[in-house]
Amino acid sequence: IKNITGVIPAMVTTFDENENFDEARMRAAVRFLIDRKVHGLYLTGSTGESFMMSPEERKRVVEVVVDETAGRIPLMAHVGAISTKLTVELAQHAEEAGIDAISSVPPFYWGFSQDQVYNYYSDVTGSTSLPMIAYNVPLAGLFGFDMIKRLSTIKGLAGIKYTATTHFEIMRIKEEISKDFIVYSGADEMAMSGLSFGADGIIGSFYNLIPEVFIALDAAVKAGDMEAARQFQETANAIIFFSLPRNPIAAIKRGMAWMGADAGLCRSPFGNFDKAGEEELKAGFRK
Ligand code: NAY
Incomplete structure (x- = not known):
């Protein structure tokens, strides 16, 4: 896991006009991202x-990306699925397929207790020899620092994908848990902040679209050039904040298509852009 750092797109899944997984488009998207020098890929997050896909479809995405990547960059697969049984199945499949690390949101919807969440991570992490990256995200319920500390005691639970805005905790994790506990900053609009506070890498959706800007931002932070980093963040944020109210995943897919990697469409109930919407998006991105 030590070598999975830097800029890691939370990769889109390509669907065709009938909402089916489009393998050819997925392969093209993988090539597009590798050509743009991303440092790794995070799948089915x-x-x-992923929560709109069947387990079989999720497994197929993993297999296709492993095959197309052919070991050129490291791969993480999000395997979270609420029930421990299904998550273990996806985790074990990911390991057999050749994935380098697994990741999961906590089980959600029923409001599980802290013990149940702990047991989930313990069982899933123990089910493979892969490192596990817990996923702290408001959509699934944030852990809180004490829970992160508790999860860090699980053998094999190597780090956290930290998609909360309390970045001071990134520093605290490094100080109070271990500097070797990996932290991936998860809010693209705060990538500079996450990296400045000590994150080892960044995982997010807009790294599918403008990886170059974030690779330059990451390098600027590492070089201590905060003014340059701020400018890269400002450039990225213009695109992010224009996209957020307009179905960001579909917007990212359209943007990739304009750059030569048609990432297809989103699954319902996410919408897609009609011709006029796409023109408006293009004009907004150009500004
Ligand atoms: C994943 O698993 O797909 C992610 O890592 C998604 C990360 C995104 N967060 C959410 C809540 O969707 O990239 C971010 C996000 O789109 C970005 O910061 C803009 O808000």
């Missing part, structure tokens, strides 16, 4: 629309 929120941006990958």
